[in-house]
Amino acid sequence: MKILVCIKQVGDDGETNRFDVHALEEALDLKDQLQTQLSKSVVLDVVTVGPPGACKIIRRAFGMGADRGFHCVTEKPDFVSSFVTATRLAAVAQKEPYDLILTGIMSADMMAGQTGPMLAKILGLPCATSVIKTSVPSSDMTIEVERELDNGLRDCLTITMPAVLTIQAGINTPRYPKLSSMLAAGQKKIETFKELDLFPEPIQAREISIGTEYPKKTRSGRVLEGSLSDKAAEFLAFLKEKDLL
Amino acid sequence: MKQIFVIAEIFANQIRPVTWELVAAARVIEKNLPSQQSSPAIHVIVPADHPLPLAETIAQRTGMDVIGLQIPELKTEPFAKTIEEPQKGTKKHKEKGRKARWDCMWERGAPAPHGDSGSLARGSAYSGEIYISCIEQLAEELNPSHILIAHTPQGQDFAPGLAVGINAASVPAVNGIRTDEEGLIYSRPVFDNSRNLLVRPTQHRPVVLTVMPGIFKAAVGEEQKSGRLEIRDLPHQPAGYGDQRIRHRRTLKRSCENQALKEAKVIVAAGRGIKEKENLKEIFEFAQSFSSAAVGASRPLIDMKWIEYQHQVGITGATVSPRLYIACGISGSSQHLAGMKKAEFVVAINKNPEAPIFLHADLCIIEDVFEFIDVFLTKRGKSNGFYDFK
Numbered sequence: 185m186k187i188l189v190c191i192k193q194v195g196d197d198g199e200t201n202r203f204d205v206h207a208l209e210e211a212l213d214l215k216d217q218l219q220t221q222l223s224k225s226v227v228l229d230v231v232t233v234g235p236p237g238a239c240k241i242i243r244r245a246f247g248m249g250a251d252r253g254f255h256c257v258t259e260k261p262d263f264v265s266s267f268v269t270a271t272r273l274a275a276v277a278q279k280e281p282y283d284l285i286l287t288g289i290m291s292a293d294m295m296a297g298q299t300g301p302m303l304a305k306i307l308g309l310p311c312a313t314s315v316i317k318t319s320v321p322s323s324d325m326t327i328e329v330e331r332e333l334d335n336g337l338r339d340c341l342t343i344t345m346p347a348v349l350t351i352q353a354g355i356n357t358p359r360y361p362k363l364s365s366m367l368a369a370g371q372k373k374i375e376t377f378k379e380l381d382l383f384p385e386p387i388q389a390r391e392i393s394i395g396t397e398y399p400k401k402t403r404s405g406r407v408l409e410g411s412l413s414d415k416a417a418e419f420l421a422f423l424k425e426k427d428l429l
Numbered sequence: 430m431k432q433i434f435v436i437a438e439i440f441a442n443q444i445r446p447v448t449w450e451l452v453a454a455a456r457v458i459e460k461n462l463p464s465q466q467s468s469p470a471i472h473v474i475v476p477a478d479h480p481l482p483l484a485e486t487i488a489q490r491t492g493m494d495v496i497g498l499q500i501p502e503l504k505t506e507p508f509a510k511t512i513e514e515p516q517k518g519t520k521k522h523k524e525k526g527r528k529a530r531w532d533c534m535w536e537r538g539a540p541a542p543h544g545d546s547g548s549l550a551r552g553s554a555y556s557g558e559i560y561i562s563c564i565e566q567l568a569e570e571l572n573p574s575h576i577l578i579a580h581t582p583q584g585q586d587f588a589p590g591l592a593v594g595i596n597a598a599s600v601p602a603v604n605g606i607r608t609d610e611e612g613l614i615y616s617r618p619v620f621d622n623s624r625n626l627l628v629r630p631t632q633h634r635p636v637v638l639t640v641m642p643g644i645f646k647a648a649v650g651e652e653q654k655s656g657r658l659e660i661r662d663l664p665h666q667p668a669g670y671g672d673q674r675i676r677h678r679r680t681l682k683r684s685c686e687n688q689a690l691k692e693a694k695v696i697v698a699a700g701r702g703i704k705e706k707e708n709l710k711e712i713f714e715f716a717q718s719f720s721s722a723a724v725g726a727s728r729p730l731i732d733m734k735w736i737e738y739q740h741q742v743g744i745t746g747a748t749v750s751p752r753l754y755i756a757c758g759i760s761g762s763s764q765h766l767a768g769m770k771k772a773e774f775v776v777a778i779n780k781n782p783e784a785p786i787f788l789h790a791d792l793c794i795i796e797d798v799f800e801f802i803d804v805f806l807t808k809r810g811k812s813n814g815f816y817d818f819k
């Protein structure tokens with residue numbers, strides 16, 4: 185069995201997107217269980233699309249237990265259309281017959297939540313988003329998952345593999361990378377792909393960004409000034425005035 | 430003539446209210462299209478196993494033309510009980526380690542409970558695969574310029590795949606629509622909601638939009654003139670795969686007692702800014718200084734198992750409307766705001782002056798949350814003899 189986890193580097197300190205860490209943990213957990221309970225051999229790969237520095241999160245994934253790492257190296261643009269990222273990931277994912285492909289439900293920076301389901305569609309695979317529980321597949325054919333809806337509801341689904349799942353936080357508690365594995369991972373080779381090798385013709389972005397702005401205020405937003413003590417006094421006065429104590 | 434599609438959100442054979450907001454957003458797009466284009470027709474699309482009654486309601490209330498997609502594969506039967514009657518014959522699911530209870534609401538292929546097939550007894554399930562293939566077929570025929578879908582767990586599940594399927598641009602989580610000389614611009618939250626990104630789809634393609642709930646004001650009432658109604662028989666044709674690859678087995682509802690949150694006059698809510706589980710003690714102490722307060726939490730605290738689910742506020746937790754909501758170390762994500770924006774007053778305590786929660790607060794306290802609580806409790810103790818602070 186082969187599992188691929190798509191991970192993304194986010195934020196100023198270049199961490200792994202936290203939802204992707206949950207996806208990786210879930211894949212590691214499935215791998216452990218498939219190997220110990222069903223004596224199946226499982227290969228777990230990670231892939232990232234990003235600037236050269238993004239190899240750091242692949243090393244971290246090695247430290248958590250990933251077997252192989254792929255890096256589609258791009259420049260760092262301000263805005264990447266999800267379709268472009270999904271197309272790049274699909275090119276890497278197609279190189280091997282993966283049974284399961286996992287992504288985080290969304291990235292903390294762009295918050296689009298589109299990469300997983302778009303990747304599924306490009307690859308022609310079924311997809312369930314917002315997965316909050318998986319069961320170890322007892323055959324190579326299907327996997328049972330629960331996906332989270334709103335209002336405290338969940339759908340229980342049986343999905344034919346190969347399939348794409350996007351993983352919601354709360355599904356597991358991710359392990360920390362082991363120092364020993366991190367050190368061993370230093371020797372491991374990351375297979376890199378240049379954008380041009382994968383795509384001689386540039387992929388057309390379907391949306392462009394024309395800037396950012398601050399969100400609008402929805403309330404008055406009075407800022408309390410002065411010392412801590414002044415602020416506490418003013419807050420107390422507010423509570424008394426509005427009869428909230 | 431160009432068309433705008435609005436995909437109604439149907440769950441368990443009910444029209445979700447976000448559908449009315451989608452219609453309002455479609456009207457904004459219609460008004461803002463460049464004048465040289467002929468005015469488009471808005472069509473509300475209703476996928477269901479039995480869409481007629483739903484489609485009728487929508488046509489009456491919005492005056493829009495409605496196309497019901499009759500898809501037999503979406504049929505589900507209720508299993509045992511629905512939400513209305515949670516006691517009898519429900520299936521309880523015990524989760525490992527957690528005490529959450531689940532009541533089974535709908536199940537595939539299960540017989541109807543007591544031979545009674547009242548209106549509640551039919552459920553229309555959702556299936557991403559079926560939705561995508563049916564809406565693709567319709568889009569191919571009618572060639573819409575815009576497709577509006579709710580930014581909900583359901584809409585987010587199928588919208589991106591649909592966009593790829595019809596070669597459309599895709600803009601998720603739309604929270605604003607406007608125009609400039611080059612055409613329509615959409616805004617959507619990024620970077621933990623601290624900014625809005627302005628996005629323009631490239632030209633000559635349809636655009637799939639998922640619209641954030643709670644932004645566009647639902648414009649409904651009984652319209653003078655009901656829209657036209659059309660029901661299409663559209664069996665889902667799996668594209669060469671034989672069987673459906675995603676099979677819905679059942680829908681579970683968490684039976685939870687978040688009554689305390691719903692009834693509290695004051696909610697003191699903790700976020701990731703409290704740093705450690707142990708610090709919750711201080712949050713509870715803070716809450717106890719009010720005569721009627723409950724403790725709420727942002728989702729990461731539940732995900733990290735610091736506190737139980739019944740404390741969670743937000744889109745996947747409780748929707749609350751206390752007189753006062755105090756957000757302690759909460760950044761103000763849209764998913765959290767969705768659960769507490771109906772509070773009468775919001776006070777935010779956060780040490781980052783840029784935290785988006787301050788845009789949605791009446792009082793902004795830019796401080797370390799625990800330093801502030803300490804000083805506050807001391808003052809409160811002094812000013813009020815009966816509050817016994819430890």
Ligand SMILES: Cc1cc2nc3c(=O)[nH]c(=O)nc-3n(C[C@H](O)[C@H](O)[C@H](O)COP(=O)(O)OP(=O)(O)OC[C@H]3O[C@@H](n4cnc5c(N)ncnc54)[C@H](O)[C@@H]3O)c2cc1C
Nearest residue numbers: 700701702727728743744745758759760765780781797798
């Ligand atoms: C599908 C989906 C559904 C979701 N549903 C929900 C939901 O129902 N409810 C929910 O809450 N979230 C939900 N989320 C998660 C949501 O996106 C955010 O990740 C979450 O709300 C952030 O929680 P937070 O504000 O506590 O943490 P953060 O965003 O990490 O914010 C922590 C804040 O604490 C401040 N801080 C740090 N230290 C201190 C200090 N010493 N004193 C004062 N302030 C401090 C920081 O400045 C920061 O603003 C959902 C996400 C998804 C994808």
